[in-house]
Every structure is written in structure tokens, then in C-alpha cells.
Amino acid sequence: MLSLSMFFISLNFLIKEYTMILEVSLLKLNSSEIIMTILLDWMSLMFMSFVLFISSMVIFYSKEYMSSEKTLVRFILLVVMFVLSMMLLIISPNLISILLGWDGLGLVSYCLVIYYQNLKSFSAGMLTALTNRLGDVAILLSIAWMLNYGSWNYIFYLDLLKNSNEFQMISYMIVMAAMTKSAQIPFSSWLPAAMAAPTPVSSLVHSSTLVTAGVYLLIRFHYCFSQSLCYFLLLISSLTMFMSGLGANFEFDLKKIIALSTLSQLGLMMSILALGSSKLAFYHLLTHALFKALLFMCAGNMIHNFMNNQDIRYFGSMIKTMPITCSYFMICNFALCGVPFLSGFYSKDLIVEFMSMEILNMFIYLIFYISIGLTVSYSFRLSYYLIMGKFNFLSLSIFNDSSKIMLIGMSGLILLVVFMGSVLNWLLFSNIYFIILPFLMKLMTLSMILIGMMIGIEISKFKLNYQLYSLNNLSYFLSGMWNMPLISTYGINKVPLMLGMKYLKLDILWLEYYGSKNIMFLLNLFMKNISFLLKNHLKIFFLLYLLWFFFMLI
Known part of the structure; x- marks a missing residue:
């Protein structure tokens, strides 16, 4: 209310x-x-x-x-x-x-x-x-x-x-x-x-x-x-959009794929903001909020049914067992891809056409369109693994859409996912964006959606044939977000930890390190060796006998 x-x-x-x-x-x-x-x-x-x-x-x-x-x-x-x-x-x-x-x-x-x-x-x-x-x-x-x-x-x-x-x-x-x-x-x-x-x-x-x-x-x-700050923001956000779209195509964790898609959309919002249209960024922020919330809720319902398993390679043929959740999931995926007349299409298409009207270099133009293709690619790869592919989970399992409270929560958002894009378009923009583009550029978005769809489905068919993933280092590099998690953790804490060890040695004083502590360490080591010999084992006895025998011979 x-x-x-x-x-x-x-x-x-x-x-x-x-x-x-x-x-x-x-x-x-x-x-x-x-x-x-x-x-x-x-x-x-x-x-x-x-x-x-x-x-x-x-x-x-x-x-x-x-x-x-x-x-x-x-x-x-x-x-x-x-x-x-x-x-x-x-x-x-x-x-x-x-x-x-x-x-x-x-x-x-x-x-x-x-x-x-x-x-x-x-x-x-x-x-x-x-x-x-x-x-x-x-x-x-x-x-x-x-x-x-x-x-x-x-x-x-x-x-x-x-x-x-x-x-x-x-x-x-x-x-x-x-x-x-x-x-x-x-x-x-x-x-x-x-x-x-x-x-x-x-x-x-x-x-x-x-x-x-x-x-x-x-x-x-x-x-x-300033102008220079806007160009810097445009470069960073378009690279983020490209990197996350590429990484999602090599990821197998259901929630991480959707998280990377969020990162891609955030890059899109920031890049259009850097180009000077804050109202368009806000418009996409609102439409994206609706379908992304529902997408996660559908994923949660699936994970809940699959005994908290998140690896998409175990999923498959879920349209038969969970039809309502899968329908909602596909509608959200279509909205994310920018399929015409769903909420995502209105904001995404307008953003890309606004970008095409700007005087920008080829790099930004290509990054934008490739990122749109990658979004569709990972969305359809995900849909194939979850909904169309073979069932790969336990043979004795019961999945159903019987969780009423979860379904009511999801159903509250589905109508907004379908209609809110056009409604906000009519309400927010009192001054209409007047965009004139050549026929080929006008169809560019639609063609990238179709190409991405084809690539996504073709990639999915390689899931049991690991030839596609034979380039292990490359796929690790791409799914690992260009090694950023490694740089953010080991890259930052390795040197301070090593320095800490050096300072610890200084802190406990050389006299203590080489004096009482070292003597205790040597005595401990000596006692361990002696106690090993004093153990009353037959083989140790024979070993000592053998050594004594060799000693006598020498």
C-alpha cells in the first residue's frame, strides 16, 4: 500500500x-x-x-x-x-x-x-x-x-x-x-x-x-x-559490461551467472550515464530491478527443490516438473535479453540507439553490441541447461511447484516485468527521444539478440563434450573475471603477511630466538629421536643389531 x-x-x-x-x-x-x-x-x-x-x-x-x-x-x-x-x-x-x-x-x-x-x-x-x-x-x-x-x-x-x-x-x-x-x-x-x-x-x-x-x-x-571524467567512466563501465558478459558464458554456478548479469547491466547503466542521459540510466535501473528480483526468486525456488544444489550441470528438463517457475524464469530471461515488447526491451533498445546517435569511436560501439550478444548468449545457455537439457540429478527425486507462498511472492512481480517498461516509458519521458538511424543500425540490436541466441544454444550442446573447455587456462581466466578475485585477495594480503612474519622475528628479540627458544627447540628434536630409539620395537632392535654388526666389521 x-x-x-x-x-x-x-x-x-x-x-x-x-x-x-x-x-x-x-x-x-x-x-x-x-x-x-x-x-x-x-x-x-x-x-x-x-x-x-x-x-x-x-x-x-x-x-x-x-x-x-x-x-x-x-x-x-x-x-x-x-x-x-x-x-x-x-x-x-x-x-x-x-x-x-x-x-x-x-x-x-x-x-x-x-x-x-x-x-x-x-x-x-x-x-x-x-x-x-x-x-x-x-x-x-x-x-x-x-x-x-x-x-x-x-x-x-x-x-x-x-x-x-x-x-x-x-x-x-x-x-x-x-x-x-x-x-x-x-x-x-x-x-x-x-x-x-x-x-x-x-x-x-x-x-x-x-x-x-x-x-x-x-x-x-x-x-x-567534467568531460574527461565522463569518458573515464564510459571506458570503465563498458569494459565491466564486456568482462561480466564474457565470464557468465563460462560459469556453472546458477547464482553467480545471474550475479554477473547484474554486473553487466550495471555497466550498461553507468555507460549511458557517462554519455549524458541520467534519465535513461534511471529508467533502466527501474525496469532491471523488477526482472532481476524475479529472476533470483525463480533461481531460489529451483535451488530449494534441488536440495540447495547450485551447479547448473545437475539441472535439466525442469519445464516438466516446475512449469510455473520455469515460465517466470523464461519471461525474465527474455526481458533481460531485450526481446521486443517486454520491459527490458524498452529501456535497453533506447539506450543502445541513444549510444548509436552519439559521436563515439568504434571500440565503444562494438563493445556495446558485443555485450548485448553475450547477454543473450549466457541467458540462453542457462535456459538450455535448466529447462531444455537432459535431467542429470538423482534418479529418486520429487520436484514440484507446490510452494504456494514463494509462488505468490513471485506472481506479484510477473505482471510488472511484462508491462512496466512500456508504462514507465509513457510516464517518464515528456520529451520524446527522436532517434533517426540507418536501417542496418536500426536492426543491429535485433540481429545481435538473434546471433547471441544461436551462440548460447550451440555452446550449451558442448556440455558433455569437453572440447570447448579444452582451453582450460582461457576458460578459467574468463570465468574468473580476468583474475580479479585473485588480485583482490592474494594480490593485496601476501606482502603484508610476509612483512608481518619478518616483524614477528624482530619483535620476539634475537636473544630469545637464538637463545632459550632455540635451545628448547633443539632439545625437543633430540628427545623425539631418542624416544623413537627407546621404543621397544623388534625391527628397531634388529636395525641396531645390524648397525652394530657393520660397526664391528669396520
Whole structure:
């Protein structure tokens, strides 16, 4: 109800071009006053309505998905804290309150990633938290730079001071923060690692919270970006889009494939933002949130049925046993690929045509279209493994769509996945994008979708014939996100650990190391050898007898 009311209020704000800034006095001390500033415009209200709706569906869905958990209430409270942190970030025109929401997202995401409490979850949670700390530091630095002005309400200075050196520095910091949160190169490794979290959390994180926070911050700050910064952001985001699309074609973990597809879409949003159309980036952010949330929910239902197994090579022929889930999954996949007249098509096609109208070099143009082809390729590869391929799981197994609560949660989103793209297209763009392209360029998107579809199905048929994966090093390199997870972990901690060992030797003093400690070590070693000889074994006796005999002969 709250989501629906916010959506209609946002439409009212959009039509009448309202912006409301509320100042709530929190504390007065002598002549000083602490004021909480809240920004309400059509963008923040609409985004909040989407976040609320998706999170309500996810919480409803997790009632059954997490039913075996003893600490279900704690899990739900963590998810609610996550959503509230995102809300604070959305309505903040102030860098201090943005930092509170931003840090809240980082902290609660750490708690959710380590929810299952095993070694893999702990390492993934630490990687997530430490990567996001870099973004927090960038925001702290930009807060320090804003001490040059009278207030931390950045919204007042965006147009006025965008050419000043201080604001240029702040814009660099904000881009750095957004790159860590939205997992652009070289900070991409935490996104697939965060799949250690429960699936409802993944659904929420990858649709409308956490990863989209970076894009949303850039949409708010895009007025003050210089030309060179935009080109840098375009290069990084297009490379991220290409890298994640390529990696997903070599991945076998169901959730990681969907995570890499999120990374690809984030690259698309950031690249169109760098080209200067923040409204298009926001439009794609909203449509993507719907089908990505449902895609994760469908994957969660499948994993739930498959005894928590995530390897797609064990799946197959699921259309016979789980028809509703598979239907929803395919609709979301089609929307992700940009198949005409589903929600993803309207935003994606518009973005690519807008890019084609720009004066850009061949590299960016090709990267965009290849990335679209790769998206379709991994989507159809996934569909083949899950839905069309042979059944490869246990012979005695029962799969069905009997989980009513999960299905109701998923059904709440399916209509929006189909229709919301066109509805938002009619509502958001009062000025129509007038795009004129040659016939071949106009058909380029559709042709890339068809080529990607063919390649994806052909790749899937090689699943039992490992000739395709005989290039092991190359496939490891591509599925391992260009070795980024290795660089982010071993690349950073190897030298400090080695240095720590050297310092430990210095710390415990040479006299102790070569004196009492060394004597104790040598005595221990000597006693071990003596005790071995003193063991009353027959073979040791004969060995000593033999040695004595040789000694006598010599």
C-alpha cells in the first residue's frame, strides 16, 4: 500500500514538476542546530516505491524459503534494516546522511553475507565489507572537501559551483565511491562472492538496493561531471559490461551467472550515464530491478527443490516438473535479453540507439553490441541447461511447484516485468527521444539478440563434450573475471603477511630466538629421536643389531 501510494505521489510530482526539501530540526544547542534534510522529488519517490514493493515481495517469499531457520525473525529484521538504509540514502540531499545510509548498507550486507556462517561466507563477507570501505572513505574525503562551502547539502551547489576545483575533486571521489558500490572494474570481485548470502537477500541486493546505490548517487551528481571524467567512466563501465558478459558464458554456478548479469547491466547503466542521459540510466535501473528480483526468486525456488544444489550441470528438463517457475524464469530471461515488447526491451533498445546517435569511436560501439550478444548468449545457455537439457540429478527425486507462498511472492512481480517498461516509458519521458538511424543500425540490436541466441544454444550442446573447455587456462581466466578475485585477495594480503612474519622475528628479540627458544627447540628434536630409539620395537632392535654388526666389521 505504501509503495502504491508513493508511486502515485511521484507521478503527481513528475507532472507538476514539484521538488520538496524538508528540514527537520534534530537538536538545538545554544546557537548551533543539527538539521536532517530530506529531498522528495519524483525520482526519489518512484525509486522508494520500487524498493518497497520488491522488498515486500522478497520478505513474503523468504517466509517459506527460510522457514527451516531458527532465527527467521533476526533475518527479517536484518532485511528491514537493509531496506531502511537504502531509503535513507535515496531521500538524502546531504553527504552526511548519505554516508549513514551508505555505511548502513555496507554493514548490514556484511551481516547478511555471513548469515550461513561457514569459511566461504566469512571470506566473501570480508571481501564485500572491505571493498565497500574504499567507497566509504571516498565519501568521507568528499565530506572533508565540502568544508570549503557553507553546508553539506550538495544539491544546492551542483549547478552553481560545478567548474570549481573543489567540486571537481568531490566529483572524482563520488565516482570512486560509486565504482566500489556498483562493482565496476577493478572492484568487481566482491559481487559474485556476495552470492554466499541467502537467495532472498541476493534478490534484494541485485535488484533495487546496494549495487544500485552507486548508480543512483551518480544520477544525483551527474550535473557536475567534467568531460574527461565522463569518458573515464564510459571506458570503465563498458569494459565491466564486456568482462561480466564474457565470464557468465563460462560459469556453472546458477547464482553467480545471474550475479554477473547484474554486473553487466550495471555497466550498461553507468555507460549511458557517462554519455549524458541520467534519465535513461534511471529508467533502466527501474525496469532491471523488477526482472532481476524475479529472476533470483525463480533461481531460489529451483535451488530449494534441488536440495540447495547450485551447479547448473545437475539441472535439466525442469519445464516438466516446475512449469510455473520455469515460465517466470523464461519471461525474465527474455526481458533481460531485450526481446521486443517486454520491459527490458524498452529501456535497453533506447539506450543502445541513444549510444548509436552519439559521436563515439568504434571500440565503444562494438563493445556495446558485443555485450548485448553475450547477454543473450549466457541467458540462453542457462535456459538450455535448466529447462531444455537432459535431467542429470538423482534418479529418486520429487520436484514440484507446490510452494504456494514463494509462488505468490513471485506472481506479484510477473505482471510488472511484462508491462512496466512500456508504462514507465509513457510516464517518464515528456520529451520524446527522436532517434533517426540507418536501417542496418536500426536492426543491429535485433540481429545481435538473434546471433547471441544461436551462440548460447550451440555452446550449451558442448556440455558433455569437453572440447570447448579444452582451453582450460582461457576458460578459467574468463570465468574468473580476468583474475580479479585473485588480485583482490592474494594480490593485496601476501606482502603484508610476509612483512608481518619478518616483524614477528624482530619483535620476539634475537636473544630469545637464538637463545632459550632455540635451545628448547633443539632439545625437543633430540628427545623425539631418542624416544623413537627407546621404543621397544623388534625391527628397531634388529636395525641396531645390524648397525652394530657393520660397526664391528669396520
